[in-house]
Amino acid sequence: MMNAQAVAGGAGVDAEPRVVLSARGLRRDFAGFVAVKNVDLDVHHAKIHALIGPNGAGKTTVFNLLTKFLAPSAGRIELLGRDITHTPPAKVARLGLVRSFQISAIFPHLTVLDNVRVALQRPGGLGYQFWRSLGALDLLTPRAEALLETVGLQNERHRLAADLSYGRKRVLEIATTLALDPKVLLLDEPMAGMGHEDVGIVAEIIRDVARDRAVLMVEHNLKVVADLCDWITVLQRGEIIAAGDYATVSQDEQVKVAYMGTAYD
Amino acid sequence: MAALTTSGIRNRTRARTEWMLVGVAVAALLAAPFFLYPVFLMKMLCFALFACAFNLLLGFTGLLSFGHAAFFGGAAYFTAHAVKEWGWTPEAGILLGVAGAALLGLVMGFFAIRRQGIYFSMITLALAQMFYFFCLQAPFTKGEDGIQGVPRGHLFGFIDLGLSLNMYYFVLGCFLLGAFAIWRIVNSPFGMILKSIRENENRATSLGYSVARYKLAAFVMSAALAGLAGAMKALVFQFATLTDVTWQMSGEVILMTLLGGIGTMLGPIIGAGLVVALQNYLATSEFPVTIITGAIFMICVLLFRRGIVGEIQARLARGGSGEEV
Numbered sequence: 238m239m240n241a242q243a244v245a246g247g248a249g250v251d252a253e254p255r256v257v258l259s260a261r262g263l264r265r266d267f268a269g270f271v272a273v274k275n276v277d278l279d280v281h282h283a284k285i286h287a288l289i290g291p292n293g294a295g296k297t298t299v300f301n302l303l304t305k306f307l308a309p310s311a312g313r314i315e316l317l318g319r320d321i322t323h324t325p326p327a328k329v330a331r332l333g334l335v336r337s338f339q340i341s342a343i344f345p346h347l348t349v350l351d352n353v354r355v356a357l358q359r360p361g362g363l364g365y366q367f368w369r370s371l372g373a374l375d376l377l378t379p380r381a382e383a384l385l386e387t388v389g390l391q392n393e394r395h396r397l398a399a400d401l402s403y404g405r406k407r408v409l410e411i412a413t414t415l416a417l418d419p420k421v422l423l424l425d426e427p428m429a430g431m432g433h434e435d436v437g438i439v440a441e442i443i444r445d446v447a448r449d450r451a452v453l454m455v456e457h458n459l460k461v462v463a464d465l466c467d468w469i470t471v472l473q474r475g476e477i478i479a480a481g482d483y484a485t486v487s488q489d490e491q492v493k494v495a496y497m498g499t500a501y502d
Numbered sequence: 503m504a505a506l507t508t509s510g511i512r513n514r515t516r517a518r519t520e521w522m523l524v525g526v527a528v529a530a531l532l533a534a535p536f537f538l539y540p541v542f543l544m545k546m547l548c549f550a551l552f553a554c555a556f557n558l559l560l561g562f563t564g565l566l567s568f569g570h571a572a573f574f575g576g577a578a579y580f581t582a583h584a585v586k587e588w589g590w591t592p593e594a595g596i597l598l599g600v601a602g603a604a605l606l607g608l609v610m611g612f613f614a615i616r617r618q619g620i621y622f623s624m625i626t627l628a629l630a631q632m633f634y635f636f637c638l639q640a641p642f643t644k645g646e647d648g649i650q651g652v653p654r655g656h657l658f659g660f661i662d663l664g665l666s667l668n669m670y671y672f673v674l675g676c677f678l679l680g681a682f683a684i685w686r687i688v689n690s691p692f693g694m695i696l697k698s699i700r701e702n703e704n705r706a707t708s709l710g711y712s713v714a715r716y717k718l719a720a721f722v723m724s725a726a727l728a729g730l731a732g733a734m735k736a737l738v739f740q741f742a743t744l745t746d747v748t749w750q751m752s753g754e755v756i757l758m759t760l761l762g763g764i765g766t767m768l769g770p771i772i773g774a775g776l777v778v779a780l781q782n783y784l785a786t787s788e789f790p791v792t793i794i795t796g797a798i799f800m801i802c803v804l805l806f807r808r809g810i811v812g813e814i815q816a817r818l819a820r821g822g823s824g825e826e827v
Binding site: 338347359363365368373 | 690
């Protein structure tokens with residue numbers, strides 16, 4: 238149905254575009270209602286891939302399926318050549334597929350610095366050490382501070398995450414996600430509800446991190462999608478209706494109808 | 503940079519004040535049996551540790567167990583039986599109680615952590631009720647009578663715990679050890695992950711943490727420490743009865759923790775102290791205890807949901823840093 242590989246690889250530096258995450262025939266039923274069906278998806282290394290569609294199209298469900306927060310009713314998912322269709326979500330994250338959430342997912346009553354350090358804590362078994370003092374985490378501080386600096390949060394590192402503005406919380410969430418050094422990054426509406434200046438900052442961050450990893454993002458802001466994304470998959474009522482670069486997709490008749498037909502602006 | 507140093511200094515001053523308070527409290531506890539009835543004090547310490555262990559789960563992991571009486575009362579039975587029937591020394595009996603409670607926690611936790619929120623609480627309640635029924639029927643618990651006349655024995659073979667001062671300092675030592683263990687767990691790399699699970703479970707999962715294993719570990723630790731409290735209580739009162747495994751006991755520890763302040767180190771200790779003191783005081787008066795404690799519970803929930811210690815901390819934080827909420 239779609240030939241992602243041929244097109245998406247065209248402009249890249251990589252002569253051989255690598256598929257790092259792929260889904261085939263993905264389907265999910267909710268008690269008699271099919272939320273997602275026949276979704277095939279290929280996400281490439283060093284590319285930004287957008288998943289768009291009207292409200293209720295099943296974008297977040299696809300994210301939940303890919304990261305295994307939901308079990309697919311049918312289909313197959315591969316991450317870096319490894320079948321993860323039946324892998325638990327925490328394991329998927331450890332394998333390098335890390336997601337953000339639509340509702341900003343931070344740890345509100347931890348400081349900004351601790352939010353990032355929690356993400357850095359798992360390698361080396363630091364997560365289970367209940368007999369050591371918190372000083373054991375000091376060795377993670379330089380790396381955490383460096384991450385905060387790349388997203389411009391270094392001056393707020395000792396504030397509680399709950400006290401940050403909405404946009405800054407989303408930025409913190411991205412910094413936390415990057416702390417895991419994921420191979421594939423899934424961002425669920427990273428710019429939703431952000432002010433203008435924050436949208437610019439986050440777009441820059443995403444462009445930057447996509448240099449050496451794959452990004453799949455759900456986004457409503459079509460201008461952002463046009464500027465940022467190499468490949469676009471359009472979802473409607475749980476099915477893919479179009480895929481291609483922005484020029485192709487925006488001319489697609491079905492896409493036009495899908496967007497005009499809803500109250501979307 | 504300036505912000506970092508001021509907050510650093512503020513933290514250090516606060517830490518010093520906190521350690522001074524702890525020092526004063528320990529000194530007061532050391533002197534207390536010369537002014538107050540030691541059995542009353544020991545009862546307070548047992549319940550204080552029980553509430554602290556419970557709070558490790560509710561306050562720092564975000565799990566509301568409605569079955570903690572099983573660990574508290576179960577350990578009391580195990581210890582009482584080992585000491586009375588098998589002639590074990592008190593320290594060995596207590597260790598058995600703790601190990602038994604931990605094992606019970608492992609089994610109950612294994613099932614309960616599969617569900618979240620109210621379902622988690624209901625499973626713990628159901629399993630604790632099953633354990634209650636087991637205690638009612640099993641021959642070694644002596645049914646309605648309970649295990650009575652448990653000898654306190656000699657600690658390490660030579661310290662006579664029959665003397666109430668010796669017993670008091672032994673209980674105080676165990677209490678301090680248990681409270682220190684909880685403080686250490688909460689302020690450890692592991693505790694950090696527990697807090698992050700409490701704050702946002704899905705996010706912790708998406709960062710690669712196998713949330714279920716962390717919850718189970720916390721559940722077992724909490725059960726073991728609740729067991730330590732129950733084991734000590736069996737030796738203090740020299741009996742183990744069904745009262746300690748009933749669901750009312752699980753409710754009481756929730757009340758103590760809520761009253762003192764969920765998620766604070768000192769809250770459960772203050773809450774337990776207040777409830778035990780109140781029960782002691784009201785036991786000889788005309789007032790029905792349950793109505794009074796029920797009223798206190800409602801006042802607490804309606805007027806100061808953070809609990810006594812939580813409320814004080816929030817006020818101090820508000821006063822200390824101007825514009826912060």
